[in-house]
Amino acid sequence: MNNIKKNILNDYDNQKEYMDRIKERNDVFFNKFGIRRKYMILTYGCQMNEHDSERMEGLLGNIGYETTSDLKEADLIIFNTCLVRENAELKVYGKLGELKQLKKDNPNLIIAVCGCMPQKEEVRDYITKKYRHVDLVFGTHNYYKLPEMIESKTQTNNRVVDVWEDGEDLIEGMPAKRKYGYKAFINIMKGCNNFCTYCIVPYTRGRERSRLPEDILGEIMKLAKEGCKEVTLLGQNVNSYGKSLESKVSFAQLLYMINDIEGIRRIRFMTSHPKDLSDELIDAMKNCKKVVEHLHLPFQSGSSRILKKMNRKYGKEQYLVLVEKIKKAIPDISLTTDIIVGFPGETDEDFEDTLDVVKKVGFDSAFTFLYSIRTGTPAAEMKDQIPDDIKHERFDKLLATINSISAKINQDMIGRTFEVLVENISKNDKSMLSGRTRSFKLVHFKGPKELIGKFANVKITKTKTWFLEGEMVQR
Secondary structure, eight states: OBOOOOOTTOOGGGGHHHHHHHHHHHHHHHHHHSSOEEEEEEEOSSHHHHHHHHHHHHHHHHTTEEEOSOGGGOSEEEEEEOOSSHHHHHHHHHHHHHHHHHHHHOTTOEEEEEESGGGSHHHHHHHHHHOTTOOEEEOSSOGGGHHHHHHHHHHHOOOEEEOOSOOSSOOOSOOOOOSOSSEEEEEOEEOOOOOOTTOOHHHHHOSOEEOOHHHHHHHHHHHHHTTOOEEEEEOTTGGGTTTTSSSOOOHHHHHHHHHTSTTOOEEEEEOOOGGGOOHHHHHHHHHOTTBOSEEEOOOBOSOHHHHHHHTOSOOHHHHHHHHHHHHHHSTTOEEEEEEEESOTTOOHHHHHHHHHHHHHHTOSEEEEEEOOOOTTSGGGGOSOOOOHHHHHHHHHHHHHHHHHHHHHHHHTTTTOEEEEEEEEEOSSOTTSEEEEOTTOOEEEEEOOGGGTTSEEEEEEEEEOSSOEEEEEEOO
16 A cells, blocks of 8 residues: 655645656557547535536646546546535445446556545545555545556556645645536635534544635636636635635625626625624625625524534524524525434424524525434434434425425516526426526526527526526517
8 A cells, every 4th residue: 555645835836747747648548549548537525526526627637638427438437525424425335336347347447536535534444445446545635636646556556545634735726627617616715613513524624724815816817717707606614714814804805806806797605604604794795796696504403402512603593683684685685504404312392493494584495404423523422313213204394394485485486587697408308498597596498509608588487396497588
C-alpha cells in the first residue's frame, strides 16, 4: 500500500509534472489507436460533491481523458461519495461489488473511491479490506492531487490511499468541466463548525474556511464572460461566510459585490443556517435584484427540545420569528427546508410541533429524511432511538401535509406569468422544454430547443405534484 505524503502547502502547481507525463502517454495512445482513454465519475450526495466532480473532470480533460457513460468502456472509474445518508453509502458498496468482475476482465482499469466516505477511518478500512480491486482511495481535501495518484498507480501498480484529516488551504485556479454553460455552482467556503449531533459533515469536510472575495468574484466574472447567467453559491453554512478571513467580509457584503457583476442575471445560495441569518443578509436579499426570491432554510425539527438535542442553537419560536421577518421584507419569497423525522427521543408531541411549523410557514417544498444513525456522531450514541414503524408513520403524515400545502401554492400560480431559465428538454415529455423560475419552481412548456440556456416568459396553465406546466408568451 502506497501512502502519498501530505504536502503542507497543498500546492496545485506541483501537479503539473504529473499532468504533463499522463497527457503525453494519453496522446501517444490516441495517436496509436485513434481513441481517447475514458473516465466515468459517479457522484453521490450534495452540490458540494457535484462541484468537486466538476473539478476532477476538468483535471482529467486536461490530461487527455474523455468522459463515457459506459462502465465497460472506462479506463478510470471514480466514485465521489457521500456519508450523510446511509442509502448513498449502501449504493456505493453495491456498485463496487459489481465492478469486481470488470476489474478481472480489465486489469488496467483504475477504480477510485473519494469524497466523504473515505474520511471516516472505519469506512476507509472497510473499503480497503473488502474491495481489494479499488486502486485509489482519497478524501475531500486533496482531490486536486488526482494526477499524482494516477501516476503513482500507473508506475508502481500499488494501491494509493491518501486521506487527510483536514486541508489548510483552498486551492484556486483548478480547471472545471461545467455541466451547463449557462449556470454554475460556486464554492465560496468549505467545512462546517456547527457540529449538529446527527451530522457527519464537520468530520468529513473539516472546519470552516472561506475563499477570498476577489477569488470568488474573479471566477464569476470569467463565467459571466463565457455566457453564464445564473450562479449558485455553495457552503455548508453560507451565512457564516467570511468569519475565517483576516479582512472580514460578510456574506451580505459578498452578495452586493456579485450583484454588480455584468452578465449574471440570477444569484442563488445554499445552505443557510437559521442561527446565522442576519438582518443584514435579509436586507441584501431584498435590495439585490439578482438575488432570487427563494431561500432554503432547514429547520430539521419543530420541537425546541429536539432542536436542543440536535445542537441547532435556535428554538421553534426563534425560527418562526425569523420566517416572519423574511416574509415581511420579501413578501413573494419561496421557502424550502430540510426536516428530519424520528430523531432519538422524538415524542408524538415533538412531531406535532414539526407539523405545526410546516403549517405556519407554508413551505413550497421540503427535503424530508428518516433519521438514520451515522457512526461517529453524538446522536448515534443516544439511547432513545425511535422504532422504524413509528418513523415511517410520522414520515407519511409529514409528507401528506407538505404535499397539500405545496399543491395549494402551485394552484395559486395558475394564470400568472414567470421568467423561466430554460435548462433542458423535459425528461417527462421530449416534445417539451423544462426550466426554473426565480423561485425555483420547475416548469415544463413547449418551445424550440434553441431556447436552452436562455430566458422565456411562461404562463402557468396546469399544476402537477412536483412541477408546473405552461405556455410561452411574449411580454
